[in-house]
Every structure is written in structure tokens, then in C-alpha cells.
Amino acid sequence: MEEPELSRKSTTRSSVKKLKRPTSIFHRKNSDPSATISYPTNFEKKELTAGDLSPHVSIKECPFDVTGYGNLILRNKFKLKTPVKKKNVMAFMFERIIILTIEEEANSYYYLACIKIKDLSLPPSTKKTVLILIDFNKNRVANRHVEYKLKTKDEETVRLWKEAIQKLLWNDLYEARDKCLKNLENR
Numbered sequence: 001m002e003e004p005e006l007s008r009k010s011t012t013r014s015s016v017k018k019l020k021r022p023t024s025i026f027h028r029k030n031s032d033p034s035a036t037i038s039y040p041t042n043f044e045k046k047e048l049t050a051g052d053l054s055p056h057v058s059i060k061e062c063p064f065d066v067t068g069y070g071n072l073i074l075r076n077k078f079k080l081k082t083p084v085k086k087k088n089v090m091a092f093m094f095e096r097i098i099i100l101t102i103e104e105e106a107n108s109y110y111y112l113a114c115i116k117i118k119d120l121s122l123p124p125s126t127k128k129t130v131l132i133l134i135d136f137n138k139n140r141v142a143n144r145h146v147e148y149k150l151k152t153k154d155e156e157t158v159r160l161w162k163e164a165i166q167k168l169l170w171n172d173l174y175e176a177r178d179k180c181l182k183n184l185e186n187r
Helices: 155-185
Strands: 073-083 087-094 097-105 108-116 128-137 146-152
Touching: 073 155, 087 108, 087 155, 108 128, 108 146, 128 155
Parallel strands: none
Antiparallel strands: 073 087, 073 146, 087 097, 097 108, 128 146
């Protein structure tokens, strides 16, 4: 039995027909255009908040409930330089806390550390790719503050984090000032 011979030349020719009339729904005179529309025609303007854009974050072995600290604002990968040497971390910034996690598997985050915004300090840094966060909540062992150095390759990420942290710190200051003024008025 002989095997069929394979050839590259096509024996049939395809023909391209010229369209004489446009087939768009805008050029049809006797049809209802609303019957052929399959998407909404009315749009509403709505401002999105950080809570609308962020899904629920699941952090394993976290000693507290994450949902009580507000909406997720930012989430980025960093390389933690101190206090733990060269560890890749995923940092989550919520309205009242920053949580550092380790990503063991894809979308599986394990709790490493946290800094409450009320205990946070953001010192100036000469390096544009390093974000320094100081936690003034006393360390139980050394009885001093803890400094976290987070490094990334992107300067834009560090800038976004600094701006967001400064905004949160200013909001905390305004809330404390308003609380003090109310206490003074009540005297």
C-alpha cells in the first residue's frame, strides 16, 4: 500500500468577493438598530475608592483580624533588608496598618510583621529605591524601636508608598487635633 504524497500546492483557489453594500447597522434603512445592540448604552460616572479596587486579602497565621483596619490602599513586593536579611516580602498597606508577609506559594501569604500607622515614622532616605519604616512600638526584647528597610527596583513604587504614608499620617494628626479641640470645648 502506497502512502499518499503530500503536496504544498493548493488545488483550490479562494475567491474574494467585493461587497457592494455596506453591512453596518448604521446603513440599514429598514431595520431597528436597538435590536442589534448587545451592550449597554447608558453609562454612569462613579468614583472608585481603594476598597472597590481591592479584593479581600487572606493572610495566613496572622494574629489579628485584618478586616478591622480599613480598606487596602497599596500592595507591592519588596526585598526586606533589615531586621531580617534579604527576604522577599509582600507589603500590604491598609488605612490603619502596614502588614509585611512572605509569599510561600502563589497568592498564599504568611504573616511576618506589622506596623500600626499611629506607631509609624517615615524618615528621609537618600536612596530613591529604599523605603525606611520605623515602628515606635517598643520591641519587647531590646526595648527600642524597630527599623524596616524595604528595597525595590522601581523608584515610582517607593514614591507612591511615601505619599500614601504621609497622607495617612496627616489624617491621623488632623483626627487627633479635632479630638483635642472637642475635649477643650467640653471643659
